[in-house]
Amino acid sequence: MNINATLLGQVISFAIFVWFCLKFVWPPLIAAMEERKAKIADGLDAADRAMRDLELAQNKATDRLKEAKQDAAVIIDEAKKRASQIVEESKDKAREEGERLITAAQAEIEQEANRAREQLRSQVVVLALAGAEKVLERSVDDETNRALVEQLAAQL
Amino acid sequence: MASETITAEEYISHHLTNLTYGQHHDGSWGFAHSAQEAADMGFWAVNVDTFGFSLFLGVLFMFVFRLVAKSPTTGVPGGLQNMVEMVVEFVDDNVKSMFHHKNNMVAPLGLTIFMWVLLMNIMDLIPIDFLPEAGKAMGIHFLKVVPSTDINITMGMALSIFVLVVYYSIKQKGIGGFAAELSLHPFGKWGLPVNLFLEVVNLLAKPISLGLRLFGNLYAGEMIFILIALLPFWAQWALSVPWAIFHILIIVLQAFIFMVLTIVYLAMAHDEH
Numbered sequence: 497m498n499i500n501a502t503l504l505g506q507v508i509s510f511a512i513f514v515w516f517c518l519k520f521v522w523p524p525l526i527a528a529m530e531e532r533k534a535k536i537a538d539g540l541d542a543a544d545r546a547m548r549d550l551e552l553a554q555n556k557a558t559d560r561l562k563e564a565k566q567d568a569a570v571i572i573d574e575a576k577k578r579a580s581q582i583v584e585e586s587k588d589k590a591r592e593e594g595e596r597l598i599t600a601a602q603a604e605i606e607q608e609a610n611r612a613r614e615q616l617r618s619q620v621v622v623l624a625l626a627g628a629e630k631v632l633e634r635s636v637d638d639e640t641n642r643a644l645v646e647q648l649a650a651q652l
Numbered sequence: 653m654a655s656e657t658i659t660a661e662e663y664i665s666h667h668l669t670n671l672t673y674g675q676h677h678d679g680s681w682g683f684a685h686s687a688q689e690a691a692d693m694g695f696w697a698v699n700v701d702t703f704g705f706s707l708f709l710g711v712l713f714m715f716v717f718r719l720v721a722k723s724p725t726t727g728v729p730g731g732l733q734n735m736v737e738m739v740v741e742f743v744d745d746n747v748k749s750m751f752h753h754k755n756n757m758v759a760p761l762g763l764t765i766f767m768w769v770l771l772m773n774i775m776d777l778i779p780i781d782f783l784p785e786a787g788k789a790m791g792i793h794f795l796k797v798v799p800s801t802d803i804n805i806t807m808g809m810a811l812s813i814f815v816l817v818v819y820y821s822i823k824q825k826g827i828g829g830f831a832a833e834l835s836l837h838p839f840g841k842w843g844l845p846v847n848l849f850l851e852v853v854n855l856l857a858k859p860i861s862l863g864l865r866l867f868g869n870l871y872a873g874e875m876i877f878i879l880i881a882l883l884p885f886w887a888q889w890a891l892s893v894p895w896a897i898f899h900i901l902i903i904v905l906q907a908f909i910f911m912v913l914t915i916v917y918l919a920m921a922h923d924e925h
Binding site: 503517 | 736764
């Protein structure tokens with residue numbers, strides 16, 4: 497148990513080891529650990545952000561869906577309304593067309609009737625004249641009787 | 653027991669004698685053949701065994717840590733890097749909690765102290781006769797395996813730390829500030845001689861207690877292993893196993909205390925009063 501030069505040797509080697517540790521061991525290890533710490537923090541941050549983004553996107557998606565449903569309901573309503581409108585319109589049109597056809601037919605009928613009546617009237621004059629000629633057996637003064645006969649025919 | 657032909661006293665003193673290389677009385681250089689011969693060599697002799705193991709363990713520590721530090725991954729660390737980082741983080745946490753000044757030297761110093769002292773202490777767990785008997789087979793007379801049971805080793809480290817404490821005290825406070833701290837402290841300027849005496853004792857007690865604490869703990873621990881080894885071989889395990897298990901605690905604890913006290917002393921050296 498003597499104090500001897502071992503002590504000096506230990507001092508010197510201690511100094512060398514501390515210097516070596518200070519220069520070549522400590523800095524790279526601490527740097528690597530710090531870097532990993534930063535990496536992990538970044539990763540956790542990113543995960544948080546992604547979580548928030550996901551929630552946001554989900555909210556947006558449900559909003560969109562709701563909007564779309566409302567839009568669809570509006571469109572369907574409008575379409576129904578429009579359809580009934582179209583039906584009404586075509587009904588109206590058909591009725592008008594029918595009425596128009598009826599009136600046209602009636603006018604034609606009247607026209608035909610008038611024409612027939614005119615023809616009849618003119619033929620009645622001729623017939624009456626012929627009848628009267630036969631009755632009288634002679635040709636009476638055509639000019640004097642014509643007025644009388646036409647007067648008779650107008651009364652028909 | 654090593655052999656039946658030697659007495660217990662011889663066995664114990666054999667285990668406590670270093671393999672010392674130095675100058676003999678007749679002027680020739682060589683290994684000492686007894687404790688007395690080693691003591692007669694004076695200061696200029698080297699305990700080859702403890703110093704050799706100390707150097708070997710220091711180099712081993714540096715090699716392993718440098719291996720990891722050369723290409724540390726910032727991703728998922730493997731087994732060795734994990735272990736190294738655990739130690740580094742442990743030391744770093746301790747330094748951060750105790751040392752609040754700017755000094756890049758303290759943390760690596762703490763790491764070196766912790767790992768080196770720990771490795772030196774762990775040598776104590778190698779069964780007491782393994783390496784000495786192996787040495788005997790190779791013609792080495794004495795072999796003390798645990799460096800931290802050599803007072804030269806522990807005091808060498810403690811004195812280095814003392815030098816650092818004085819250096820940083822003067823660097824931080826100037827020579828005047830350091831002198832004032834030593835002379836004006838407990839009793840003001842009228843009690844200067846008393847102050848100086850108290851403070852110098854206080855200052856010197858730091859390295860001495862630091863070195864002697866480690867030495868004493870490990871020396872005592874080894875001594876008990878030696879005494880247990882004197883028992884009949886079939887009874888040794890009953891005591892050596894519990895003691896070894898308990899000793900694990902002392903080994904780590906002493907390395908930790910050495911590191912913590914170093915950090916605390918350096919922090920005190922940086923503090924302004």
